[in-house]
Amino acid sequence: MDKGRLFVVSGPSGAGKGTICQKLVEDTNIELSVSMTTRNPRSFEKDGINYYFVTKEEFQKTIAEDGLLEYAEVYGNYYGTPKEMVMQKLNEGKDVILEIDIQGAMNVKQAYPKGVFIFILPPSMAELRKRITGRGSETEDAINMRLGETLKEVSYIDKYDYCVVNGELSEAVERVRAIVKAEHSRVSESILHLIKKYEEEI
């Protein structure tokens, strides 16, 4: 059976990766991997849907049990991807989408190089500043620190397979959807099995 693909969607904070993933999950069979974090939930976030919100102690226990595909510390908080859930879905032939920051994505790349790595870019730094400011959850100092961080993050882009500029949301979603579809036509082991079938058939 054709195995599921792991799509890692990542990019700077404010590029809109969360919204893109949400849209994609709404109208395709692709399933969203829910991350584990020790950071505080934002007002609109729900435990088990946006993240599994856990204490630092619970997180460290999961690390010790080797239960994470990747984890990283960002701005003093832990973020991680529960390993078992992802692997189980892939084995069932389901596609999984993982929305994570760049540090996490690079760790997933080491643990699971067969993943498809998609970088979401804001259309410009000016637009990114506007988006982060509009969110209202950060002080100006924090925003400036984050924009500096963004430039460093963007330099990782050549470690990715694809890059989607999120100017118009619907266009960006359409592009990621095309990437998912195209990746299912990649020449891979499953296609080489098909060839064997042809040889037996003639």
Add this chain to the structure above:
Amino acid sequence: MDKGRLFVVSGPSGAGKGTICQKLVEDTNIELSVSMTTRNPRSFEKDGINYYFVTKEEFQKTIAEDGLLEYAEVYGNYYGTPKEMVMQKLNEGKDVILEIDIQGAMNVKQAYPKGVFIFILPPSMAELRKRITGRGSETEDAINMRLGETLKEVSYIDKYDYCVVNGELSEAVERVRAIVKAEHSRVSESILHLIKKYEEEI
């Protein structure tokens, strides 16, 4: 400016690559490269649209002038791709689709490795036999020879980037269209230019 991409659509005779390319050209901006051949036109084929039909002498003159991106001899006839037209379109930022046999595709891969190589597969050998027979232009001996040839051709599949099984035509076209879209999101030199812009902007 973003340069056009060259998509090389290839596969065994009867897999339906011609129909797929035609559909794609009808409803996208992608332009079909017209090949040059010394074989006789089939009843429905038009000079300059399906192929440039030329004499063996004219073909050899074009070879001598280094005017072909690739050429090959198949079943005693020459087939080739006029080089200048393809390169000009790519430089204008247009995508070009090239429908050619496997031997030709392998030569293009050497001449232009940045091309995107798509292999069209028939759903089964039984279906392929049905399609070739239905065409009515071949004797049974010729069909058997061609099916044997097909198996040899299919072994080149691992030199390709993508493989699309042409069972349902509309689904196959949809897949090739997704590949074209996805390839425009590939991390490439043009995206690395965008990053430079961000650095200047901050």
